[in-house]
Amino acid sequence: MKDLFAKIYKDKGPLGKWASQAEGYFVFPKLEGEISNRMKFQGKDVITWSINDYLGLANHPEVRKIDAEAAEKYGSAYPMGARMMSGHTDLHEQLQNELAAFVNKEAAYLLNFGYQGMVSTVDALVSKDDIIVYDVDSHACIIDGVRLHMGKRFTFKHNDIESLEKNLERATKMAEQTGGGILVISEGVFGMRGEQGKLKEIVALKKKYNFRLFVDDAHGFGTLGKTGAGAGEEQGVQDEIDVYFATFAKSMASTGAFIAADKEIIDYLKYNLRSQMFAKSLQMQLVVGALKRLDMLRTMPELKENLWKIVNALQSGLKERGFDIGTTQSCVTPVYLKGSIPEAMALVKDLRENHGIFCSIVVYPVIPKGLILLRMIPTASHTLQDVEETLEAFSAIRTRLEDGTYKRLSAAVMAAMGE
Numbered sequence: 001m002k003d004l005f006a007k008i009y010k011d012k013g014p015l016g017k018w019a020s021q022a023e024g025y026f027v028f029p030k031l032e033g034e035i036s037n038r039m040k041f042q043g044k045d046v047i048t049w050s051i052n053d054y055l056g057l058a059n060h061p062e063v064r065k066i067d068a069e070a071a072e073k074y075g076s077a078y079p080m081g082a083r084m085m086s087g088h089t090d091l092h093e094q095l096q097n098e099l100a101a102f103v104n105k106e107a108a109y110l111l112n113f114g115y116q117g118m119v120s121t122v123d124a125l126v127s128k129d130d131i132i133v134y135d136v137d138s139h140a141c142i143i144d145g146v147r148l149h150m151g152k153r154f155t156f157k158h159n160d161i162e163s164l165e166k167n168l169e170r171a172t173k174m175a176e177q178t179g180g181g182i183l184v185i186s187e188g189v190f191g192m193r194g195e196q197g198k199l200k201e202i203v204a205l206k207k208k209y210n211f212r213l214f215v216d217d218a219h220g221f222g223t224l225g226k227t228g229a230g231a232g233e234e235q236g237v238q239d240e241i242d243v244y245f246a247t248f249a250k251s252m253a254s255t256g257a258f259i260a261a262d263k264e265i266i267d268y269l270k271y272n273l274r275s276q277m278f279a280k281s282l283q284m285q286l287v288v289g290a291l292k293r294l295d296m297l298r299t300m301p302e303l304k305e306n307l308w309k310i311v312n313a314l315q316s317g318l319k320e321r322g323f324d325i326g327t328t329q330s331c332v333t334p335v336y337l338k339g340s341i342p343e344a345m346a347l348v349k350d351l352r353e354n355h356g357i358f359c360s361i362v363v364y365p366v367i368p369k370g371l372i373l374l375r376m377i378p379t380a381s382h383t384l385q386d387v388e389e390t391l392e393a394f395s396a397i398r399t400r401l402e403d404g405t406y407k408r409l410s411a412a413v414m415a416a417m418g419e
């Protein structure tokens with residue numbers, strides 16, 4: 001019989017195989033200093049384009065102050081136990097009520113982590129007779145939630161309404177046999193390429209098909225819509241989203257998340273979300289911090305305005321210089337270049353070492369072979385000067401990518417990899 005670990009010793013996986021070249025630099029890098037537009041990487045100053053601190057709250061003095069005061073008052077333990085048992089407080093309730101009002105829903109429920117919460121919400125919403133229809137490019141937490149489902153599931157092509165409709169037809173036939181219902185899952189903003197989920201078109205299908213819609217709006221919350229209530233507000237269909245999800249990990253610059261829906265649905269979920277029933281309550285420090293952040297989202301529209309000033313300057317600057325930024329309809333700013341993984345490594349090294357630009361790099365298998373995706377997250381704490389320096393740097397690296405400089409530089413990496 002084989003040792004369980006045999007496969008692990010043999011194959012580190014499609015990303016893991018690059019660990020010896022990549023770790024500490026391309027993956028698991030250590031950004032140092034206060035979270036802001038400029039931080040330090042390996043002792044060098046870099047403009048940081050890889051942190052989801054959309055509204056610049058992570059290091060805002062008012063936020064830092066309230067976080068410190070809450071830590072002083074409550075420590076990091078309080079309250080102990082799960083919400084159902086001993087971890088429930090007035091402030092947890094207050095935050096839920098304020099979040100529900102902010103996203104225009106009757107009720108909300110807190111989640112300790114977005115990832116776990118999503119998995120658990122999908123799990124709690126369906127039983128084995130139900131059918132899930134979800135976007136094929138969904139975030140890993142949605143996929144993991146769907147994995148728990150004992151019944152049928154169908155993917156539809158990414159943001160493709162025709163494909164969704166085909167799958168809804170299949171799902172409807174199946175649901176008539178099983179006696180179950182249909183859950184459609186999409187994202188408000190797809191975090192890798194930045195396009196919004198076609199919520200308006202999805203919702204329009206409700207006239208023809210009987211389904212409930214669950215939207216993960218991690219990147220839309222705080223950044224889209226007139227009041228910042230997210231992609232549903234932006235597209236004018238917030239009321240038609242049956243279960244709305246957002247995390248505190250992005251615009252709110254913290255930890256935690258929530259779901260919002262009609263009161264009866266939230267009342268059901270709070271008794272059925274296994275990740276919350278059997279896990280310690282969100283600690284008070286985070287609850288107090290979230291109340292403050294939410295208040296800032298409500299009362300400081302300039303945060304979102306500053307964010308969009310930077311987003312617009314960066315995206316239009318890139319387009320003017322002829323860069324392919326795909327189909328983004330959000331703050332997420334992808335730049336697509338053509339090249340191999342070793343070329344991508346040489347290019348990113350040049351960006352960091354010689355131009356002081358730090359952005360995330362995404363390669364195969366996350367995107368198709370031969371493409372390099374530099375993913376940038378503009379924030380309210382960036383300046384137009386940051387944008388200008390970045391645009392200059394991007395023009396320089398494109399020249400070097402096209403004249404074969406990175407191919408030559410990467411030869412050593414390829415030789416080391418035996419490729």
Ligand SMILES: Cc1ncc(COP(=O)(O)O)c(C=O)c1O
Pocket residue numbers: 113114115116118139141187191216218219247248249255256257
């Ligand atoms: C689309 C999406 N959903 C869910 C999550 C998970 O949220 P959290 O970081 O709170 O676990 C993320 C990442 O933060 C995300 O990008």
